[in-house]
Amino acid sequence: MKNSGGQNRRRNYFIKKGFQAGFIIKFCLLLILACLIMFFVSYLFAGNTTTTSFENLRLTVKSTSDFMLPILLSSGITAVVLVSMATIVIVLFISHRIAGPLYRLEKSLEDIAGGDLTADVHLRQADEVKTLAETLNRTMKVIREPLAASKARTVELEAELSAIRDALGKKGISGEDIERIVKPAEKKVQQVKQNLSFFKLSLILALGVALALSPACNSAYASITAGGAFSDGSDWTTVKSTFCTIFFKDKVDVRKVNDKIDTYRIDFGLSEKPIRASKDPGDEIAYKFDLIFFKVQEILDMRPRDLHLNVRIYKGQSDLDRVYVEIFNQDNKFIAFYIFKLDSLFASEEKISANVMAHEIAHCVVDHYFSVLPPSKVAEMIAQYADVHLRD
Secondary structure, eight states: OOOOTTTTOOOOSOSSHHHHHHHHHHHHHHHHHHHHHHHHHHHHHTTTOEEEEEETTEEEEEEHHHHHHHHHHHHHHHHHHHHHHHHHHHHHHHHHHHHHHHHHHHHHHHHHHTTBOOOOOOOOTTOSOHHHHHHHHHHHHHHHHHHHHHHHHHHHHHHHHHHHHHHHHHTTOOHHHHHHHHHHHHHHHHHHHHHHTTSBOOHHHHHHHHHHHOHHHHHHHHHHHHHTOOSSOOOEEEEEOSSEEEEEETTOOHHHHHHHSOOTTTTTTOSSOOOOOOSSHHHHHHHHHHHHHHHHHHHHTOOOSSOOEEEEEESSHHHHHHHHHHHHSSOOOOSSEEETTTTEEEEETTTOOHHHHHHHHHHHHHHHHOSSOOOHHHHHHHHHHHHHTTTO
8 A cells, every 4th residue: 555644744834934924923913902902801801899918018909900010021021932833833834734735725726837747736634725636636537538539539530531541542633633622631630639739638548538439549549559658758678478568667677577477386287388498587577477367267267368568667665656546536545456448557566476366367367258347346345365275
């Protein structure tokens, strides 16, 4: 599970200095005003009375107001100083819980104004204005999805215009006539595409929408994954096996991943085993994934046809957490996860193991085996069963 408490801690309590300083000064002035009012009221009420006292063995008669003036002044000043100090500390902590979230909201709004719609505002449990942050996140989600759909539609339109060009050419229409017919529509599509390019969206979100929209976008998604680019457009190292295409994010240590996937006794009792290609770490990992697939299918007695899974391995768990937030707009609580609609398994070099992969691969097998997906709790129980009995 992700422990985000240390990462989100703000040790600088003066985040918005002007706001917090003004907040503290106003509270202190209000406190001083209250003390002055109490002082003058007490002084006025005591003005019409007298008080006797012994001073140096002498009986002294004074106005009560004159008698109480030194006491009121000393006690009032002491109270104002001590209570002001306590007020400064308390108000600083209270204002910090407001100023911090406001600062985060301001930065998020600046990013939105610049066209960046990828990030959500995540506040700490004790922070104020959480409702405002949640409202902003919901608003951003409502905006992101139609924009992602529009971007996917431009891909469709480009493909359709290209098909129209080919069809007109096959009918013998001259190039000039084709340009006259198709060019205005292409310019409009390019203009829309240029306008949409101002907005930065999560590529995972865009691909998810694209997959739901059309076969044309499916082919675009296939070309992206085949090239190894994903999410941030950077290069991936790719290894293919019978059941998987495994993508290693840059900086992932393939040898370390290979060492962490311990396949001891996994091949025990298997009626069918994969073939080892070589002792290269990448080929070893491909062999191990196929071995886990064979074992999970045998444990569950489920062998769906045409099963193929994209496995994406990131360097650290924090990288995996960011991807989860991009997809689901909420914090990640899992050390690995599988998404049926993307047919992809996501893991990290930091937390990868044979049992973790068996658990997620079991989800893949279950989702492809049943024509109607089982309830999530049932699927989770089946995945746990495969994990527990992996080495039996």
